[in-house]
Amino acid sequence: xFDLNLPSTSKNLLAFSAGxxxxxxxxxxxxxxxxxxxxxxxxxxxxQSKDEIKYAKDLALKYNKICYTTKxxxxxFSEKDARDFRYNYFKQIIHKHSYTTLFTAHQLNDxxxxxxxQLSKGAGLNELIGLxxxxxxxxxxxxxxxxxxxxxxxxxxxxxxxxxxxIDETNTNPKYKRNYFRDKFSNQFLSxxxxxxxxxxxxxxxxxESLNSIYKEFQYDELYIAKFDKYDENIIIRFIDKTIKxxxxxxxxxxxDEILRQKEIIISDKxxxxxxxxxxxxxxxxxITMDKKFKEKCRLLKIPKNIRSYISTLNKRTLxxxxxxx
Numbered sequence: 001x002f003d004l005n006l007p008s009t010s011k012n013l014l015a016f017s018a019g020x021x022x023x024x025x026x027x028x029x030x031x032x033x034x035x036x037x038x039x040x041x042x043x044x045x046x047x048q049s050k051d052e053i054k055y056a057k058d059l060a061l062k063y064n065k066i067c068y069t070t071k072x073x074x075x076x077f078s079e080k081d082a083r084d085f086r087y088n089y090f091k092q093i094i095h096k097h098s099y100t101t102l103f104t105a106h107q108l109n110d111x112x113x114x115x116x117x118q119l120s121k122g123a124g125l126n127e128l129i130g131l132x133x134x135x136x137x138x139x140x141x142x143x144x145x146x147x148x149x150x151x152x153x154x155x156x157x158x159x160x161x162x163x164x165x166x167i168d169e170t171n172t173n174p175k176y177k178r179n180y181f182r183d184k185f186s187n188q189f190l191s192x193x194x195x196x197x198x199x200x201x202x203x204x205x206x207x208x209e210s211l212n213s214i215y216k217e218f219q220y221d222e223l224y225i226a227k228f229d230k231y232d233e234n235i236i237i238r239f240i241d242k243t244i245k246x247x248x249x250x251x252x253x254x255x256x257d258e259i260l261r262q263k264e265i266i267i268s269d270k271x272x273x274x275x276x277x278x279x280x281x282x283x284x285x286x287x288i289t290m291d292k293k294f295k296e297k298c299r300l301l302k303i304p305k306n307i308r309s310y311i312s313t314l315n316k317r318t319l320x321x322x323x324x325x326x
Contacts, residue, residue, distance in 0.1 A: 002028060002146075002149055002153075002157070004028060004032065004145040004146075005133060005145060006029075006032060006034055006143065006145055007101050007134065007141055007143055009100040009101040009141065010035055010100070011035075011097075011098060011099045011100045011101070012029075012034060012035060012036040012037070012099065012100070012101045012102075012103060013036060013037055013038070013039055013068075013090070013093065013094060013099040013101070013102050013103065014026060014029065014036045014037070014038045014039070014102075014103045014105075015038075015039055015040075015086075015090060015102060015103065015104045015105070016038040016039060016040045016056050016067075017040060017052065017105075017168075018040070018051075018052035018053075018055045018056055018165065018166045019105075019165060019166055019167070019168055019171075020151060020154055020155050020158060020165050020167070021105035021106070021107050021110075021146065021151065021154060022104075022105040023158060023163060023164070023165035023166075024105070024146070024154040024155075024157055024158055024163075024165075025103060025105040025145070025146060026038070026059065027158075027161065027163050028145075028157075029103070030063060036065065036103065037060070037065050037066035037067070037068070037099075038056060038059070038060055038065055038066070038067050038068070039067075039068040039069075039089070039090060039093055040052070040053060040056045040067065040068070040069050041069070041070055041071075041072055041082075041085070041086050041089060042069060042070070042071045042072065043072040043077070043082055044071055044072060044073075045077055045170070046168070046169070046170065048166060048168075048169075051166065052166050053069055055164065055166070056069070057069070068093050070089050072085050072086075079176060079178075090102060091138070094139075094140050095139065099140060100140055100141065101140060101141045101142075101143050102137075102140055102141070102142050102143065103143050103144075103145065104142065104143070104144050105144075105146055106131055106144045106146065106147060107146040107147060107149050107150060107151055107154060108146075108147060108148055108149055108150040108151070108190065108194075108197070108198065108201075109150055109151045109182070109186060109187070109190060110131065110147075111131050111147050111201060112186045112189070112190055112197060113178055113181050113182055113186045114130055114131055115128050115129070116181050116185055116186055117177065117178065117181055118130065120181075122253065124234075124237075124238060124241065125204065125207065125208060125211070125238065126208065126238050126241050126242045126245075127241060128204070129201070129204050129205060129208060130245070131144060131147060132144070132147075132205075133145065133147050135246065136246070137246070138222070147201075148198050148201070148202070150190060150194055152191075211235060211238060212239075212242075214228070214229070214232075214235055215227060215228045215229070215235065215239065217239075218322075218325055220314060220318050220319075220321065220322045221314060221318060222247070222283060222284050222310070223281070223282070223283040223307070223310060223311065223314070223322070224243045224246075224280075224281075224282040224283070225279065225280065225281055225282075225325075225326075226239045226279070226280045227278065227279050228278045228279075228280075229278070230278065231278055233260055236260075236275065236280060237256050237259070237260065239280060240256070240259060240273060240280065240282065241256070243282050244267070244271060244273075244282065247270075247271060247282075247284070249267065249268060249270060249271060251267065255267065259273055259275070260275075263275045263276070264276075264304050264305070264306055265306075266285050266306060267285075269285060270284065270285055271283070271284060271285055272284070272285045272306040272307055272309075272310065273306075274304035274306055274307055276302065276304050277302070279326075281303075281304055281307040283307050283310035283311070284310055285306070285309075285310075286309050286310055286313070287309060288309045288312060288313065290308060290309065290312050294308075294312055295308065298311070301323065301326055303326070
């Protein structure tokens with residue numbers, strides 16, 4: 001039996017696809033008596049997807065789960081657009097029905113593929129180890145409990161227990177970058193060095209924890225703040241990378257360099273960033289009219305100009321806590 005580190009939440013949602021990974025996680029959650037419902041997207045790109053949707057609904061009926069489904073209707077299919085559509089739908093259901101945890105079935109092969117793809121582009125530690133077992137999102141936890149279990153181990157588990165699953169033939173199509181890395185590099189490497197790879201990822205995650213302990217981190221709704229004992233550009237940019245990714249945006253090396261140069265900047269008209277006196281402020285970029293008293297208060301508190309608009313939207317209790325800790 002796999003040793004899964006699962007959050008102790010009672011309102012959980014499983015991102016389901018009927019493939020090996022999510023089918024295995026479905027039955028593992030059942031065995032662990034973890035309460036959950038399932039959510040699945042029909043991308044309408046394969047005839048088999050109709051059978052997969054039916055299987056999801058049949059499982060939900062059999063095990064007394066709610067099954068949320070929707071259809072991807074964009075005729076110009078792309079991996080990025082499909083992913084954005086999927087997670088927007090997940091967030092919509094999570095917020096509407098107050099789920100506290102979203103389970104996804106990313107496993108060790110996914111972790112290695114991500115690592116290699118980031119390595120090929122030029123990346124730092126936070127980007128290389130971009131998939132974490134647990135991440136805090138907007139009002140919910142994203143949990144990936146299978147990250148130290150390989151795909152072949154999950155497949156053996158399903159076959160041993162005669163659990164049904166589907167194979168998506170597009171997962172072998174080399175036109176998709178991830179499939180190329182899977183076929184050319186990661187599958188063979190993992191089959192020969194699985195135990196060492198698991199240990200290396202465990203060590204790398206501990207290194208990230210050590211780096212993150214160098215500064216104090218605060219969050220007020222979608223305002224993220226880090227206080228550093230000393231100015232270290234490498235550690236600062238790692239915090240910025242990690243936080244911006246959490247907010248749904250990836251940035252290039254040129255953008256990182258520009259952040260460090262300008263110190264106060266707006267990224268893609270979406271995110272405001274400011275580095276001031278060894279304090280980093282990151283918040284959604286909004287335009288709003290502020291009264292003179294509030295602006296003067298911000299000036300006295302030395303709050304950067306591009307952050308003030310978002311701060312003005314905080315409720316009084318959150319704003320008071322922010323001011324107390326600044």
